[in-house]
Amino acid sequence: MADIGGTNARFGWVDGRSEAVQHVRTLSVPDFSDPAAAAQAYLAQLNTLLGSDFQPPHRAAFAVATAVAGDRIELTNSHWSFSRQQVQSELDLQALLVLNDFEALALSLPRLQPTQWRAHGAAPLHQGTLAVIGPGTGLGVAGVLQTSAGWVALASEGGHATLAAGDEFESALLARVRQDFPHVSAERLLSGIGLPVLHGALADVLDQASPPLSTEQIVALGLSGADPLCAQSLDMFCALLGSFAGNVALTLGARGGVYIGGGIVPRLGEMFFASRFRERFEAKGRFRSYLEEIPTALITDTLAALTGAALAIEQYRQA
Template sequence: MTVPHGPWLVADIGGTNARLGWVEGPGGDVCHVRTLPVLGHAHPHDAVRAYLEQVGPLVDGPAVPRRAALAVATAVGHDEIAFTNSPWRFSARALQQTLGLERLQVLNDFEALALSLPRLGAGQLRAIGPGLPRPEGTLAVIGPGTGLGVGGVTRTRHGWVALPGEGGHATLAPADEFESAVLAAARTRFEHVSAERLLSGIGLPVLHASVAEAMGQAVELLPAEVIVERGVAGVDALCERTLDTFCAMLGGFAGSVALTLGARGGVYVGGGIVPRLGERFFQSRFRERFEAKGRFRGYLHAIPTALITDTLAALTGAAFAIEQDGA
């Protein structure tokens, strides 16, 4: 397979921010990374143009990428891309023509993050429990950010193949009576309580309100940032209980993903929320609940879990997608 010539533009576009980077060519590192607010630009084209203007003086030659790979926080399968948690939408064909690209690849953001997993080293990870994941067999990744992403990657004789999906929208299951009460409270507001509905940036306020109802307390509507800040600081018992519930339920969900994909090489945690929890996350019930699957406790006990500490991992995966696409 011939690897396409550079330079390349890579992007990781979520519901809140668009992170863009530059790759000079095959084997090159992602550089000149900039983060642009989604709501600050009317269209992805505007964000790309703003980025190219910023990095133009820094790149080797004109800031005209030959190819691009965009990792987007929504389902991908048609030319028209509509984001789940932001107002952005675009036609992939039209964007390719507007930017003058030889080829534009659009992939799910967790497909890109999954493609980065086999290349992540110990310096880009922090173990959750004993040991780090092993780049073998099948690997899985979950990521609570604005939404909740889920993806996987498996080794084949042709190389690593990503397993994209929308697992964050799978129905969330309780593990005890308290979680049953939390979900019952959430169901009074939503017909379907998915994992993303509670275990994400948009879900934390819902989880906080549902925990309050389950505890028989008055509901104070708080944004996710405040819930995290108060809970981590230990100045609000309800916010603390919310974060403890978040970590426990995330662990149970991660264990279900591991079982579904057969991710015996490891399960990785990405997204922007968990790093903000600091040591509270590593002292939480995440790993306990990850393994708490009855007869398959031993199966899950052998699967390592780790937090991705490298914020550029999805961009690296997007660059790998271009490499694998060929000339």
């Protein structure tokens, strides 16, 4: 299986005797013409490693950072464009599953081990309906539902839902952002592309001078305490993320738990757990008690999507 983004493609192997993903390798997307070439390079490495124990795969699953529909797959942030049928043929596979990367991440949730996540309060239940929200370059949202036929991923474009204000200050903040963007989605502020927008709007609302900063700079300066405005931007980011996560939990009925993935929040460390995230997650008026019982957790394993891809293959085989 593979987890394919704009920069890196992570490949892993399941031998059928265990659910665990093994022999994970990360290959650079720009180094290969398409996923078939990268997969062939990975399999060649694996053949050398395993020797006589190596057997060519019969099934594969690719989790890709783009919308999936039809045979043609166009990756949003890389040069890779491919036909599912052609790649399946080139790799001599009986089946090739292609799913959105957040579908795969959602499917990983039921199998995550305690070493792969950190609870923000009570531990997740791993049953019923679960949700995952991932602030990375963009903002991914997905769910997974437990059924009698197995776990079913619920793909969505929830990151583009309208972001709501929780108080008058946030109303002023969003009004400032709307001067530049007619529609202020959750992704507009709660993502790698959004944190600089949030920081700039916060500076304007507070009438503070601040140069444009990248997400990396805002995180570094905010965590170090070197820049109070950056620290306030991170606090606002966590508060708005908590409010949005509570909306997702209510919308999906995700009483088994809401997970936070993506690349930004793990970098915040203890600041995230000391932030207003959980307070705002629960701040839903008459439904506070409903939200208080829903666990939240941070996914700390960057390879979790491979576990979800492995489950997709297993369920396909059993269907």
